[in-house]
Amino acid sequence: MTNPVLVEVLRGSIVESAHRGAIAVYDAAGRTVWEIGDTAKPVFPRSAVKAIQALPLVESGAADAYGFGNRELALACASHSGEPEHVETARSMLAKAGLDEVALECGSHWPGNHGATVALARSGGAPNALHNNCSGKHSGFLCTCCHSGIAHRGYVAAGHKLQDMVRDAMEAVTGAAHGVDHCGTDGCSIPTYAVPLRSFATGFARMATGERLGAERAKAAQRLLWACMAEPFMMSGTGCADERLMKAAPGRIFVKMGAEGVYCAAIPELGLGIALKCDDGAIRAAEIMIAGVLAKLLAKDGELAAELRRQAVQPILSRNGVKVGELRPADALG
């Protein structure tokens, strides 16, 4: 099955490039609400499922024991851009568990935010693992280990008790098997499992509604999602699509990008979960897709839908700042 073109890249009036993809919109019972393309094919969710991966942090009692509020919980679900607030919050999370960045096994890279990279270089600094976009998630993992009395060393590896807890949460929420034959290694060194988009969509409908999760897990899931919606900057960073989308409707839209063009999202008031992947892995296209889908699903709120449609069209600028093209939803998504 060839997925349809969902995003067009225009230069002047000519389509210069195009992005294909698949989109699943499901409810908590696993019923199809809307689908485009092949949503049964297993895809790696990458960072788009960090909120599910953070369930053990709350369920273990670690989040309460260390006094984590919305900012820390949002950072545990984040792909952040390495700005000073992200770095300092991750550092303070680790400090609560008596640890520092040496315990992080995610590796390091320069901040995703260009201004933060320039500022770090200007100060004579260099990045460490706290600047890694996954440092909040890893700090959450380490806090879970410390609070639960699990030796944290090697916590990124498949087979470590922490990763078993994470995988079990993923299986329970999505309802999909997470087998070794569908396992790869993520950029931050933890296991990632390829599962159908429709399972992720169902899972995020459950995260948003609490349905079919059991009382304790439902409470933890909603606490995490509402923390993310309350602190979109901690979840992403200055000018990021996730921040922009969640700020458009505070408390009403949850979105999370994942590498290689993935998005998971939820609209609590509609009881819907969304998962999508751009076939070619382009995040620029996945950002257009998620804005376009949200605009369709929230069409009844005219003002919000208009803002989301606006965000679904992004200008392409020359190096002189003049608009020379744009990314926009294709007909299949329009």
Added chain:
Amino acid sequence: MTNPVLVEVLRGSIVESAHRGAIAVYDAAGRTVWEIGDTAKPVFPRSAVKAIQALPLVESGAADAYGFGNRELALACASHSGEPEHVETARSMLAKAGLDEVALECGSHWPGNHGATVALARSGGAPNALHNNCSGKHSGFLCTCCHSGIAHRGYVAAGHKLQDMVRDAMEAVTGAAHGVDHCGTDGCSIPTYAVPLRSFATGFARMATGERLGAERAKAAQRLLWACMAEPFMMSGTGCADERLMKAAPGRIFVKMGAEGVYCAAIPELGLGIALKCDDGAIRAAEIMIAGVLAKLLAKDGELAAELRRQAVQPILSRNGVKVGELRPADALG
């Protein structure tokens, strides 16, 4: 027509993302040697045709008048990574014409080379137009204007005499009309014209062989292509695919990337030109495609073909530097 998948992105043993595209291999007479996908559809060549756009610099006599050697000519055909040698060479080209970076109308951006960006920031500096990856091409444009007595102000605009010269050279070499209805604006503010891939492939076969160009243009074309092959670093930058590919067979392979997943290339000894585009605009995939095509076309040279096949498979590393996947040619290209 749906173009085939030409590049697969693997994570572990699972195909995580895939890139479609089209490839044209033509000779100077415009005969098809090998084709994949739709090569008749107009595509913007972007920076992949800089060597053709540099013909007026040589043909006008400006290159000789200012004493430009291989390094300056290669930079005039370059998408460089803003390393100090690139910046200084562009500056010296402009100085020969009595100009400085103020005359450049390409806009500025931080260097493509991350180390150069960090060094520039550490030194307290900020980028100017010399750091723009197109500054060599624009310096060549300005030198052409100055030597030819053309007022240079506004040289980037369609309708300026310099851009007419560039468009005329493009039309003559590719044999394809460059009409206003197929014109867009490139990132560096000059016009770019959407033309079939097969026309670009034919054009680069002509650039490499000199056939069907006339004696003077043939000489200028070969001088430019050989300058690029002699100075692959000036054409691109440290660790760039173009530098790697041209260093694999000095003087035998010409390649040039263009934004949105384009490559133009030539193999002089076979009299062939190549043009390709990744449908979704991913340069990471276009790099795999061009290495894969070159390996096929040069299969008779076993050692070189093996090196090109090696370059056609690129590892994907975790942030800890461990291989977790790879980009590789798909069956249609394998």
